[in-house]
Amino acid sequence: MKKITAKPRPILTPQLVQMLATYNPDGSVDVMNAAWGGQLDADVIILSLSADHKTVENLRRTGCFTLGIPSSKDVIDADFVGLVSANDDPNKFEKTDWHASKSAVIDAPVIDELPMTFECKVLRYIDEDELGFYVIARVVDILFNEDILNDKGQPDVNRMDLLLFSPIDASYRKMSDIVAPAFRCGAAKKGK
């Protein structure tokens, strides 16, 4: 197949839609959309953040955040919190349909409606400059809403109805069907 080349641009697709929630200095909630990031280790994640976000000021003060993973029905609020900064609109969170309660283990809000939430503590910031940095964080706990558990008490991806971000065409999408079981379907080729 003939390939065409292109300059680097942020189009690694698909990405998870992630809601990064922190406390403002007055105890109100801020949340932003943070697609650039992922799992680094069993209990370590990384995010790429621009320096001018209110979230960044909050992170530097508390050292804690939650990363809530929305479902497709959260799409409007997920996009909204990625378009508006709490620096410009301090009532940003109140304009969403979400509610928050304080995490039992860290100084950060948990958004009740989001089916899966990672409770995180900042380990370190790397490659800091005036534009931003990468934050490496320890996941200290994961919360699942009961309504996405299967009858064995395990999280069920279908019930989560996860929202994905497709940067190639700037769209939000749903996760689709299972193609094959991971760590198993390739085994038939072993030893051939």
Ligand SMILES: Cc1cc2nc3c(=O)[nH]c(=O)nc-3n(C[C@H](O)[C@H](O)[C@H](O)COP(=O)(O)O)c2cc1C
């Ligand atoms: C789909 C989407 C993905 C985004 N991903 C990131 C990201 O990974 N890192 C980042 O710094 N900003 C990202 N943003 C932008 C922030 O969410 C946005 O600037 C937000 O208003 C910051 O809010 P705050 O100032 O209240 O913290 C994204 C926005 C959208 C819509």
